Amino acid sequence: xxxxxxxxxxxxxxxxxxxxxxxxxxxxxRDTQPERLLRRLVHARGLRYRVAARPLPDLRRTADMxxxxxxVAVFIDGCYWHxxxxxxxxxxxxxxxxSEKVVSNVxxxxxxxxxxxEAGWLVLRFWEHEPAEECALxxxxxxxARRAEQGRASR
Numbered sequence: 001x002x003x004x005x006x007x008x009x010x011x012x013x014x015x016x017x018x019x020x021x022x023x024x025x026x027x028x029x030r031d032t033q034p035e036r037l038l039r040r041l042v043h044a045r046g047l048r049y050r051v052a053a054r055p056l057p058d059l060r061r062t063a064d065m066x067x068x069x070x071x072v073a074v075f076i077d078g079c080y081w082h083x084x085x086x087x088x089x090x091x092x093x094x095x096x097x098x099s100e101k102v103v104s105n106v107x108x109x110x111x112x113x114x115x116x117x118e119a120g121w122l123v124l125r126f127w128e129h130e131p132a133e134e135c136a137l138x139x140x141x142x143x144x145a146r147r148a149e150q151g152r153a154s155r
Contacts, residue, residue: 041136070146
């Protein structure tokens with residue numbers, strides 16, 4: 001781009017301006033504050049996990065925390081991007097695009113849940129606004145219960 005020339009969105013681009021594009025690129029897809037806090041609490045309770053990993057190798061979707069041996073996948077969903085019933089506020093600008101984006105995210109989330117459950121996985125989803133201590137307790141209980149089930153099944 002030459003000096004002094006205006007930025008122009010490519011045809012079909014999701015970005016309505018250069019500033020919007022920079023803003024959207026800065027949004028984290030992993031290692032958000034709610035994810036880091038939950039991971040720290042779960043790790044402090046002695047559990048180990050994979051971060052931002054694919055539970056199923058052939059499924060191009062990653063969970064925020066994956067406990068592979070016991071097949072538990074944990075997702076921490078952002079209120080805006082995943083359409084939280086309590087906190088989602090429809091956008092004022094380019095609302096058609098963003099509303100469709102959120103609907104497609106929710107649809108993909110449900111599809112991910114279904115595919116994982118069909119493969120024998122337990123899917124745990126939490127909203128970013130839920131208390132991290134409560135989420136960590138739920139994760140620990142689920143992983144511990146799955147480990148106990150595996151122990152009984154192997155006898």
